[in-house]
Amino acid sequence: MEKRLRLAPSPTGLFHIGTARTALFNWLYAKKIGGKFLIRIEDTDFLRSKPEYTKNILEGLKWLGLEWDEEPVKQSERISIHKNYIKKLLESGYAYRCFTTEDEISKLRETQKKEGLPPKHDNRHRNLSKEEIEKFISQGRTSVIRFKIDEKVKIKWLDQIRGEITWQGKDLGGDLVLSRRALGYEIGDPLYNLAVVVDDNFMNITHVIRGEDHISNTAKQILIYKALDFKLPTFSHTPLILNSEGKKLSKRDCVTSIDEFKEMGYLPEALTNYMAFLGWSPKSAEGEILSLNDISKFFDLSDINKAGAKFNWEKLNWINSQYIKNMESMKLNKIIQRYWARMGWEAPSQEWGIKLVILLRDSMSLLKDGIDQSKPFFLLPPIQKEGQDFLQNNNGKASLMLILNYLKEKKIMKLTKEKAKETINEISKIHNVKKGILMKSLRVAFFGCLSGPDLIQSWELFSENKSDILRIERCLIEIKI
Numbered sequence: 001m002e003k004r005l006r007l008a009p010s011p012t013g014l015f016h017i018g019t020a021r022t023a024l025f026n027w028l029y030a031k032k033i034g035g036k037f038l039i040r041i042e043d044t045d046f047l048r049s050k051p052e053y054t055k056n057i058l059e060g061l062k063w064l065g066l067e068w069d070e071e072p073v074k075q076s077e078r079i080s081i082h083k084n085y086i087k088k089l090l091e092s093g094y095a096y097r098c099f100t101t102e103d104e105i106s107k108l109r110e111t112q113k114k115e116g117l118p119p120k121h122d123n124r125h126r127n128l129s130k131e132e133i134e135k136f137i138s139q140g141r142t143s144v145i146r147f148k149i150d151e152k153v154k155i156k157w158l159d160q161i162r163g164e165i166t167w168q169g170k171d172l173g174g175d176l177v178l179s180r181r182a183l184g185y186e187i188g189d190p191l192y193n194l195a196v197v198v199d200d201n202f203m204n205i206t207h208v209i210r211g212e213d214h215i216s217n218t219a220k221q222i223l224i225y226k227a228l229d230f231k232l233p234t235f236s237h238t239p240l241i242l243n244s245e246g247k248k249l250s251k252r253d254c255v256t257s258i259d260e261f262k263e264m265g266y267l268p269e270a271l272t273n274y275m276a277f278l279g280w281s282p283k284s285a286e287g288e289i290l291s292l293n294d295i296s297k298f299f300d301l302s303d304i305n306k307a308g309a310k311f312n313w314e315k316l317n318w319i320n321s322q323y324i325k326n327m328e329s330m331k332l333n334k335i336i337q338r339y340w341a342r343m344g345w346e347a348p349s350q351e352w353g354i355k356l357v358i359l360l361r362d363s364m365s366l367l368k369d370g371i372d373q374s375k376p377f378f379l380l381p382p383i384q385k386e387g388q389d390f391l392q393n394n395n396g397k398a399s400l401m402l403i404l405n406y407l408k409e410k411k412i413m414k415l416t417k418e419k420a421k422e423t424i425n426e427i428s429k430i431h432n433v434k435k436g437i438l439m440k441s442l443r444v445a446f447f448g449c450l451s452g453p454d455l456i457q458s459w460e461l462f463s464e465n466k467s468d469i470l471r472i473e474r475c476l477i478e479i480k481i
């Protein structure tokens with residue numbers, strides 16, 4: 001039988017890291033077992049669902065490389081089918097109309113609260129007679145449809161991550177509401193637990209992998225599966241993603257949407273690589289930098305931890321830096337160029353841009369670091385105090401004069417790395433000035449400070465840009481000695 005897995009996001013917000021990790025685990029496991037990865041958009045909450053969120057989720061999945069195998073199913077297009085199944089449950093006696101008003105429910109909750117009991121419906125309309133139902137309807141009362149939950153029933157399943165799970169019927173909050181309120185004999189809009197079972201059955205889903213916050217829903221859904229005589233899929237409940245304090249990662253932790261990760265300069269390959277290890281501890285995989293395809297070979301649900309997974313920014317940054325370091329330089333240049341373009345910066349040539357990216361990438365953990373680190377190559381940086389002090393204390397002005405004169409006398413217009421090294425060596429020898437002093441002085445002229453990327457390689461770039469002489473001259477004018 002074909003193995004089929006799905007992600008069933010509700011488009012009520014931007015694509016969230018938690019949903020992305022669920023998608024990833026589904027995708028990886030589908031690949032591992034040679035199954036299909038499908039999407040169902042659960043857009044039946046008409047107040048909160050928005051088409052732009054659906055678009056954002058699908059684009060985010062694509063960006064992460066988690067492509068799906070069939071046209072996504074839209075739950076909102078299947079409402080009449082869900083209602084038909086509710087009707088079936090009504091007719092077979094598994095469900096009934098419940099006319100309890102909002103007021104009555106609030107009162108019940110208050111009493112339960114006072115007694116220290118959890119909220120639970122008292123199933124008061126489970127056995128209404130035809131006449132009683134008619135009376136409520138003629139009074140204009142609205143009704144929901146409730147699914148009967150036997151208090152004594154034990155629901156058991158073998159969770160692929162957590163092992164055997166048992167739930168008691170009495171702990172499921174009373175008879176389950178399947179549909180929203182409606183007037184007369186109408187059936188209101190179907191709710192999550194009903195729709196999800198009907199749709200998973202329709203899509204022939206064989207494996208359900210979702211967050212542990214759905215465990216009690218699974219217990220309820222298993223009862224609906226049985227009542228409708230549907231074949232049960234296997235269930236797996238993944239651990240939640242936690243912040244550094246061990247609480248569920250939320251908007252308060254600054255970044256939770258995939259767009260924000262993208263904006264901050266994470267590469268999709270790095271993010272999926274990191275997310276795979278969020279709650280998954282493989283027995284067999286070697287190393288931590290692995291492509292999605294490699295991970296899918298090692299991936300197994302039994303290696304997913306039960307405990308929540310703490311989000312570790314340092315590890316994510318490290319993984320990202322590894323991907324930046326190892327990325328093909330043309331590709332990286334193309335990506336970084338987009339960041340430069342936003343700043344209004346343009347590389348004088350593609351070759352120059354590639355050389356700059358190669359120079360900087362070892363010290364980048366995020367793509368946006370490419371902005372800060374490239375800045376002195378596009379804009380003239382101010383001379384900082386440490387630069388000023390260095391030149392002052394080491395007769396740096398004289399060193400810069402020597403370099404400038406050398407370049408002008410020899411009419412050096414374009415300096416290669418080799419030529420740059422040779423230049424420093426020669427000046428040092430002829431004028432008996434330490435190489436270190438010459439290079440640091442030059443660094444101040446180029447970068448305004450004593451830190452920055454490799455000086456010789458930077459010089460080649462400045463020379464190609466014709467800004468090395470200009471920077472030296474500017475420094476000679478600006479420094480107060």
Ligand code: GLU
Pocket residue numbers: 007008009010042196209210214
């Ligand atoms: N729409 C549900 C959610 O986003 C789907 C849960 C499920 O996978 O069944 O949480």
